[in-house]
Amino acid sequence: MSFISFSFVGLYFFALLARWGGPLVFRRSHGGGTGLRVLSLLVLSWVFYxxxxxxxxxxxxxxxxxxxxxxxxIHSTPVAHTGRRKAILTISLLTNLGLLGYFKYADFLVSAVNETAGTGLTVPEILLPIGISFYTFQSMSYTIDVYRGRIAAEQSFLRVACYIAFFPQLVAGPIVRATELLYQFGRKRHFHLHVFMAGGYLVLRGLFLKMVVADNLGIIIDQHWAQASQTGQGPLALAMLVFFACQLFCDFAGYVDIARGIAYQLGFRLPLNFNAPYIATTFSGFWGRWHITLSQWMRDYLYIPLGGNRKGRGRAFLNLMLVMLISGLWHGANWNFVAWGGVLGLALGLERLLSIGKAPRGWMGTLTWFLVVQLTWIFSMGLFRAAGIEEGWAVTHNALQGLMTLPMSRLDYIGTDGMIVLGWWFTLPVWLLHVRSLLSERWGWGDPSTYERSFVAGAMLAVLLVLYNSSQPFIYFQF
Amino acid sequence: MSKLQTRLFSFVLFAFSFAVVSVLIPRLPLRDGSLPRAVEIPPYSDQGDDALFVSNGSEELSHIALYHEIGSSIEHARRADILLIGNSRVQTGLREAVISEEARKLGLKAFTIATGHADKTRFALELIRKHDLNPRVVIASGGPFVFTEGLSPWAREVMHMNRWEANKRFHERSAAWLVKSRLHRYLPRLDFFNLGPGFPWIHYRSETTGWWRNALEPPGRFPVSLQPERKSYRHTLPLARELKQELDSRGALLVLTIVPYLDTRIGHLPYLSRELGVPYILPSFNGMLTADGSHLERNSALRLSADFWQQFVALESVRVKLSLE
Known part of the structure; x- marks a missing residue:
């Protein structure tokens, strides 16, 4: 079920009723526990899925x-019985990775074998279960954390099931650890209007980013992408990559805003997943702002177990590359995603090897590296959006040429296509959002006040109701 | 400030920015210096009690309703004496106000399963077979391509849906449209992307007669014209023959016709009529106009429908089949 659907409106109404109906009517708080409310949340989550x-x-x-x-x-096995504990963990990991591997990567693997070995194996046509990459990672993190002794095994099946299937973040994150969410199902809750309204603000912002910015940009990109891959379309290709960077951000951050807002309104807190990534001045800073929960998952459950940076710089570089390649593959079963992960892994690895991220820099150095980081990301979008490596490279190559000739060009072409002009307008909220974050972080503006939020919410709602578009599914649903 | 004052002031700010922005946005020259089009969406209730929303230029819900038998459309189609098949040109060219009404006066029921998306005879055949439709007369209308093999991508998608998926899509879209049509009585809906002469169309569809009820039609006027005929129309024969055989097995009479458009070809009609041994009707196209280059505008369509009906009921084979005296 998509958040942008009337079916979801109905489901959400029942979820609110199940969560707050009793306490509001009987004017008392309630413990979530293993009671009816967790059960109702679980049933609704399963219906959602x-x-x-x-x-x-x-x-x-x-x-x-x-x-x-x-x-x-694992919990009931004494720590000394390492082999038995490892065996149980292995069964859990193999089950999760097996499901993920079959449903997400089987056709990719068979195609790859056919291409390299020249075999004619039948490529299975499997409809990807939405959100499988998210909930399997979440589910695995729970078992691993129990194995590592970071969390005790939960006795209640209902709570574990609810943690894995919690509908606000089930299909596109954030990827929440058991330590962050599981305990919340048993907490006592009181209804607070200001918390409810804060959740509403996040939902509205998410809808705005998705339905106004991402979906309208999506239409423009769909109409011009093929043209952007043709020779001599430098400025257009550059515009497409910038637009897609904005679309991807608004699509994904919009989803997460809605997820966090809904969770808030139901009395749960989900972690931040995006924090103005387009003001990051280093690659490592970028991954601390973009899809934060995935970056942390990769660090804690893959990079560190591989040895992290404890075995020398060379090994750390290799580990990083491996993690980024897997991260690319996690995004999609296609070579262009692997290449995308590879390019960004290389950039991140080089930054670490050369210690650029940590070295003190003046404003000129910061600005230069900021441009390198952001342009690398923008150019990597060619690989992310394309149907294959060749197409991705063609658009990226064109965009690079467009960038090189930019000082000599009057950008006439961009200015003469009405749709491209419109596209630039639709990117405006992305810039405003990032400038606001910059003002908060660097110039001490602080978080938006209630009045600022009220004003912005009114404007966003007006634009949403007049300029919405809902023709595009969430991009991250396919991951 | 007290909590109440803070909330009140916040609400005032919210309402103020909402009002200002909703007035301002439609006036911004966002696209190439020209203003975006504010789309008018007429109220749902204007289309009659038996009307379903089917399309505003995107995926047409008729396909789902007809193929997956959602609502009472197919029930009515099963009771039809006269069944119309074809594409969107039939829907807009042979109008309900004439065909359905004239049939009713004769104690007959006419129903159309024509759909948009440039679908061809194959989809109609699928519907006839799937739902075991047994009309007495079938009017097949369209240019030569209507008798070539194939399905539109949308028809293929619909035929691959299971009932669960079909119901979800249908009801979800219908509910969304209901809300939209109410919302945009009060707020404009700006459309940046459908600015060509082919827009805007908004179709509802009668469950009782199967006819589109066009709540909104493009304002353009493009004259109907004829283009040189092909050397051969043999490629239209296999599917037309399959249709004829299917209708023969059901005891139905096939009548061919065409609704004109920009660059119409009509040579396939005498050819197929001769090869299949079925009658065809060629209404007068004189001075007719289309609204978007492809679909007849209202007045032309009414004129064409009247002319068609007159010739239709005059056909001896039709009179026999429909027991008209």
């Missing part, structure tokens, strides 16, 4: 069942 393809609910049930039992098995 099954809405897409009903039988895919079995996948989430398998993940949940295996991880619940595995966590309890």
């Amino acid at each position: 099954a809405w897409h393809v009903p039988w895919y609910i079995l996948l989430i049930l398998v993940s949940t069942g295996v991880d619940y039992l595995a966590a309890r098995g």
Whole structure:
């Protein structure tokens, strides 16, 4: 089920009713516990998931069942029995990775084998279960954390199931650790209007970013992308990459805003997943602002276990490259995503090797490296958006040429196509949002006040109701 | 400031910015110096009690309603004496006000399963077979391409949907349209992307007669014209023959016709009529206009429909089949 649907409005109404109906009517708080409210939240979460393809609910049930039992098995096994504990963890990881591997990567792997070995194996046509990359990572983190002793195994199946299937963040994150969410299902809650309104503000901002910015930009990009891959279309290709960088940000950050806002309104707190990534001045800073929960997951469950930076600079570089390549593959089962991860991994690795991120720099140095970081990201968008490496490279190459000739060009072409002009207008909220974050971080403006939020909310709602577009599905649903 | 004052002032700020921006946005020259088009969406209730929303230029819900039998459309189609098949040109060219009404006066029921998306005879055949439709007369209308093999991508998608998916899509879109049509009575809806002469169309569809009820039609006027005929129309024969055989097995009479458009070809009609041994009707196209280059505007369509009906009921084979005296 998509947030941008009337089915979801109905489901959300029931969720609010189940969460707050009792306390508001009877004027008392309630403990979540393993009671009716957690059960109702779980049922609604499963309905939310099954809405897409009903039988895919079995996948989430398998993940949940295996991880619940595995966590309890690990917890009840004495620490000295390392082998047994490892075996249980391995079963859990293999189950999750097996499901992910089959449903997401089987066709990619078969195609790759066919291409390299010249075999004629039938490529399976599998409809990707939405959000499988997100909830399997979340589910695995729970078992690993129990194994590492960071969290005790949860006794209640309902709470574990609710943690894995919690509908606001089920299909496109943020990827929440058990330590951050599981305990919240048992907390007592009081209804506070200001918290509810803060959640509403996030939902509105998310809808605005998705339906006004991302979806309108999406239409313009769809109409011009093929043209941008043709020779001599430098300025157009550059505009497309900038537009797509904005579309991707608004699509994903918009989803997460809605998810966090809904969770807030239901009495839960989800972690921040985006923090103005387009003001990052280093690559490592960028990954601390873009899809933060995935970056942290990769660091804690992959990079550090691989040795992290504890085994020398060369090994750290290799680890980083491996993590970024896997991160690319996580985004999509295609070579262009692997290449995308590779390019960004190389950039991040070089920054670390040369210690550029940590060295003190004047404003000139900061500005220069900021431009390198942001332009690398923008050019990498060619690989992210394209159907394959060749197309991605063609657009990126054109955009690079466009950038090189920019000082000599009067940008006439960009100015003469009405749609491109419109596209630049639609990127405006992205710049405003980032400038506001910059003012908060660097010039001590602080967080937006209630009045500022009220004013902005009124404007966003007006633009949303007049300029919305809802023709494009969430990009991260396919991951 | 007290909590109440803070809330009140916040609300005033919210309302103020909402009002200012909603007035300002439609006046901004965002696209190439020209203003975006404010789309008018007429109220849902104007289309009659039996009307479903089907399309505003995007995926047409008729395909889902007809193929997956959502609502009572197919129930009515099963009771039809006269069934019309074809594409969007039939829907806009042979009008409900004439065909359905004239049939009703004769105690007959006419129903159209014509759909948009440039769908061809194959989709109509699928519907006839799937729902076991048994009309007495089938009017097949369209240019030569209507009798070539294939389905539109949308029809293919609809036929691949299971009932769950079909119901979801149908009801979700219908609910969204209901809300939109209410919302935009009070706030403008700006459309930057559909500015060509082919827009805007807004179609509802009668469940009782199957006809589109066009709440909004493009204001353009483009004259109908004829273009030189092809050397051969043999490529239209296989599908037309399959249709004829299917209708023969159901005891239905096939009548061919065409609704004109920009660069119309009509040579396939006498050819197919001769090869299949079925009658065809060629209404007069004189002075007719289309609203968007492809679909007849209202007055031309009414004129064409009247002319068609007159010739239709005059056909001996039709009179026999429909027991008209």
